[in-house]
Amino acid sequence: MNFAAVQRVFGVLLMAFSLTMLPPAAVSLLYRDGEATSFLASFLLLAIGGVALWWPVHREHRDLRRRDGALIVALFWIVLGLAGALPLLLNEGIEMSFTDAAFEAVSGLTTTGATVIIGLDTLPRSILYYRHQLQWLGGMGIVVLAVAVLPLLGVGGMQLYRAETPGPSKDTKLTPRLAETAKTLWVIYAALTVACIVAYRLAGMHWFDAIGHGFSTISIGGFSTHDLNIGYFDDVLIEMVAVAFMFIGGINFALHFQAMRHGRVMAYWQDPEFRAYLFGLIALASFVSLYLLARDYYADVGTSVRQAVFHAVAIMTTSGFASDDYAAWPGMLPVLLMLSSFIGACAYSTGGGMKVIRWLLLARQGARELKRLLHPHAQFATRMGGRAVPEKIVRAVWGFFSVYVMVFALLMILTMALGLDQVTAFSAVAACLNNLGPGLGEVTSNYATVPAAAKWVLMTAMLLGRLEIFTLLILFTPAFWRK
Amino acid sequence: MNFAIVLRRLGLSLLGFAPFMLTPLVVAALHGEVRLFRPFIDAGAIVALAGLLAWFAARKAAGAMRLREGFLFITLFWCVLSLAATLPLLFTGALHLPFVSAFFEAVSGLTGTGATVITGLDALPRAILWYRAQLQWLGGFAVAVIALAALPVLNVGGMQLYRGDPLNPTRQDRILPRARDIARAFIIVYLLLTMACASAYWFAGMQPFDAIAHALTTVSTGGFSTHDSNLAWFQNDAVEMVAIFFMLAGGISFAVHLFALRRLDPGIYWKHAETRLFIVLVLWMSLLAAAYLLSHHHTASVFDVTLNAVFQVVSIMTTSGFRTEHYADWPGFLPVLLIFIGIMGACAGSAGGGMKVFRVALVWLQGLRELRLLVHPASEAPVKFAGRLANASVVEAVWGFFAAYTLLYTLLMLLFMSSGLDQVSAFSAVAATLNNLGPGLGEVASNFAAVPVAAKWVGIIAMILGRVEIFVVAVLFTAEFWRH
Numbered sequence: 001m002n003f004a005a006v007q008r009v010f011g012v013l014l015m016a017f018s019l020t021m022l023p024p025a026a027v028s029l030l031y032r033d034g035e036a037t038s039f040l041a042s043f044l045l046l047a048i049g050g051v052a053l054w055w056p057v058h059r060e061h062r063d064l065r066r067r068d069g070a071l072i073v074a075l076f077w078i079v080l081g082l083a084g085a086l087p088l089l090l091n092e093g094i095e096m097s098f099t100d101a102a103f104e105a106v107s108g109l110t111t112t113g114a115t116v117i118i119g120l121d122t123l124p125r126s127i128l129y130y131r132h133q134l135q136w137l138g139g140m141g142i143v144v145l146a147v148a149v150l151p152l153l154g155v156g157g158m159q160l161y162r163a164e165t166p167g168p169s170k171d172t173k174l175t176p177r178l179a180e181t182a183k184t185l186w187v188i189y190a191a192l193t194v195a196c197i198v199a200y201r202l203a204g205m206h207w208f209d210a211i212g213h214g215f216s217t218i219s220i221g222g223f224s225t226h227d228l229n230i231g232y233f234d235d236v237l238i239e240m241v242a243v244a245f246m247f248i249g250g251i252n253f254a255l256h257f258q259a260m261r262h263g264r265v266m267a268y269w270q271d272p273e274f275r276a277y278l279f280g281l282i283a284l285a286s287f288v289s290l291y292l293l294a295r296d297y298y299a300d301v302g303t304s305v306r307q308a309v310f311h312a313v314a315i316m317t318t319s320g321f322a323s324d325d326y327a328a329w330p331g332m333l334p335v336l337l338m339l340s341s342f343i344g345a346c347a348y349s350t351g352g353g354m355k356v357i358r359w360l361l362l363a364r365q366g367a368r369e370l371k372r373l374l375h376p377h378a379q380f381a382t383r384m385g386g387r388a389v390p391e392k393i394v395r396a397v398w399g400f401f402s403v404y405v406m407v408f409a410l411l412m413i414l415t416m417a418l419g420l421d422q423v424t425a426f427s428a429v430a431a432c433l434n435n436l437g438p439g440l441g442e443v444t445s446n447y448a449t450v451p452a453a454a455k456w457v458l459m460t461a462m463l464l465g466r467l468e469i470f471t472l473l474i475l476f477t478p479a480f481w482r483k
Numbered sequence: 484m485n486f487a488i489v490l491r492r493l494g495l496s497l498l499g500f501a502p503f504m505l506t507p508l509v510v511a512a513l514h515g516e517v518r519l520f521r522p523f524i525d526a527g528a529i530v531a532l533a534g535l536l537a538w539f540a541a542r543k544a545a546g547a548m549r550l551r552e553g554f555l556f557i558t559l560f561w562c563v564l565s566l567a568a569t570l571p572l573l574f575t576g577a578l579h580l581p582f583v584s585a586f587f588e589a590v591s592g593l594t595g596t597g598a599t600v601i602t603g604l605d606a607l608p609r610a611i612l613w614y615r616a617q618l619q620w621l622g623g624f625a626v627a628v629i630a631l632a633a634l635p636v637l638n639v640g641g642m643q644l645y646r647g648d649p650l651n652p653t654r655q656d657r658i659l660p661r662a663r664d665i666a667r668a669f670i671i672v673y674l675l676l677t678m679a680c681a682s683a684y685w686f687a688g689m690q691p692f693d694a695i696a697h698a699l700t701t702v703s704t705g706g707f708s709t710h711d712s713n714l715a716w717f718q719n720d721a722v723e724m725v726a727i728f729f730m731l732a733g734g735i736s737f738a739v740h741l742f743a744l745r746r747l748d749p750g751i752y753w754k755h756a757e758t759r760l761f762i763v764l765v766l767w768m769s770l771l772a773a774a775y776l777l778s779h780h781h782t783a784s785v786f787d788v789t790l791n792a793v794f795q796v797v798s799i800m801t802t803s804g805f806r807t808e809h810y811a812d813w814p815g816f817l818p819v820l821l822i823f824i825g826i827m828g829a830c831a832g833s834a835g836g837g838m839k840v841f842r843v844a845l846v847w848l849q850g851l852r853e854l855r856l857l858v859h860p861a862s863e864a865p866v867k868f869a870g871r872l873a874n875a876s877v878v879e880a881v882w883g884f885f886a887a888y889t890l891l892y893t894l895l896m897l898l899f900m901s902s903g904l905d906q907v908s909a910f911s912a913v914a915a916t917l918n919n920l921g922p923g924l925g926e927v928a929s930n931f932a933a934v935p936v937a938a939k940w941v942g943i944i945a946m947i948l949g950r951v952e953i954f955v956v957a958v959l960f961t962a963e964f965w966r967h
Binding site for chain 1: 638639
């Protein structure tokens, strides 16, 4: 474990993060909402902290190893998430306890999108901007860090082969190619964000809302500048822009990479995960539409389809935007939607959940088990994209699924012990673990009424989800810290 | 596919079942319930006839039962016998049960679930009460035999870990003794336990009829009672303690009982890994529940609360489903915790339901192993449980089972909600039926009488799927199964 190298990288990250306090300060000055001091103070504190970490080890040039990468990824979200609470604590526009500020910041950075704030419409502009920026940065963190680092760790089967995986080879060291790949991914991410912002603007949002929602759409975050979320606009065009960009944000960025770098647009269609993702969304949206129609919930077919499509995409990709009170929908729909967030978006996208590819593998592995019952002595391979999946990955996926379920059950019990009722606990844990955002019951619109201790448990859930569980759990095994 | 063999076995099963339609006649005669004669005689005749026809049609069947026949037979066994068991309940006019309710009750009886659709048990004819209890007793026996005679050969959900002679667990042969031998050996244990339980109940203060009827449903971890309020009706600590002891017995593998009996060594229970884990978990969960309850009920006596906690934990972990109060009324997270315990269930080879302790243990151990592999990818130390190596096929089968179980659980929950149950009730209704547990929360805390018809059908399916450990039925739905 090369602590010095980790510290150096972290110092740099913290310094970089401190710089992100400046745009909100500018927004504050622009709108004259009086919050500039809290952002500038945060900038100074974080910058000093970053320098203090970096300076003692800035001559450290040894390469980072796999475990260092794991530690950095975990620290990125934990430390930066908590550091992100600083402006929220310091500001005067809103009174927030440390728990609430931490919750909001972690929810932002992990792109969960669960909020403890009521009265978004009257918040100072800079604070609103800051929340959205956090989500955008979090999305970028996923795309760059996770795409580059997690495959090396082989978390939950994610060292999956791809035809031309962007990122480092499977060495134990992080190679210099990382920087190059990271740059390209960042460019794609930025380009998509700009496109989304422009689209929102053209659809009718004002620039401030367009930028804010652009940030939280591409990052599949779900924060809004209004309490009613996207429902505030009541505009089909805006909803469709959201649907389009949520869908895009939920696609494997490696595919975006191939399309951009090599012009291989067919790469999308050739990817089994993408196909499953697309069909899954269509199937869910169709089912929800039909169910709503059958129960006569909305006045006309158009509205039913519109709401169904929006929420199916918003929830399954784990964005968490809402254009209506779907928790009030009839029968099993709210629970079904919650459950769909466990599927989530594609691997290497900004979405959460278990990721479509794992479900695809689970389905094939399950089919293999059934075949084995009939032919116990035959050898069957699990196949994906025309190739056999290594047994190591098959086991990792099984392991991931069972640990995910057990962690969910444990967290649900824990939050219930801390005061949440069953329906709320179930959906709150699901919403945070899958980085979805809103839940059912008490947490349909916001998490304001959740007890403080439970908020900390839910923050842990958000981090566990973002870090794909094992990356966080691994820090608790003694073997990790030994030579 | 040798349908003839399956048909013949089914015929024999029905023929074996038919006499048990007549034993309630004895009870009816003893209590002067003359009107109950017809339903049972009619049902018995039909079942015997059906069995005879089936056997006759397939009497020339040759060959041994292989994998495919095994899967088909087990599935049909439960379905057909459940239908047969429905008949007396359907024919008894006094019950006024529509078909779906009678079928539900029969399935609940035979699968040892213990969820009832009947209210007013206290006023029912004794013959009917006896019949219900008897169903559970028979079903519990069938479960244990199938679990150790068939499932290890069929490799269902990792049961191949229990390959080898259950009559002699130190040998790990590939050849299993015939189901007949296992049944013969187990019946001794079963009868002894049942008689001991009945005597114990009687000593504790139950009337003879209640004592026997409850012994039948305790040892089989069924949960049916002769009273609406279940064991709460007796308000008797001794009764509860007897119940705890014999529910535990019913939740432990019959092979372990047999082994302990043969060696006259109670230490066997502790040496057997799954049993040991089962007991340790019961202790821990009881402790947790008791501690939480005590912190909420300052006025009640420590003994009462602890006894109550132990009772509920044991009842649910063995998936018996007896109750001394509604666990749904317990504070905080306890009801949900209990449901999760019920999902874990009892030991493999017992009369209990749920996922089975060994699978949960393996999933846990395998999860830890995956974590270790992340740090040291080269270490390939395989998982060991109960002194046996869990090789790749076992490990993956167990995982597959866990995943299938979880997905089935959510699907059933959605179906229950679709049929009209609210989320809390639906969540617990699945736990109650899929785990063959019995009582749930919300609308299904006492019984399933008031749930919609559609929900009853979902419950029936869930109960059977739980009993056959899912994969046995699932494999029937693959194209591969029907291909030659």
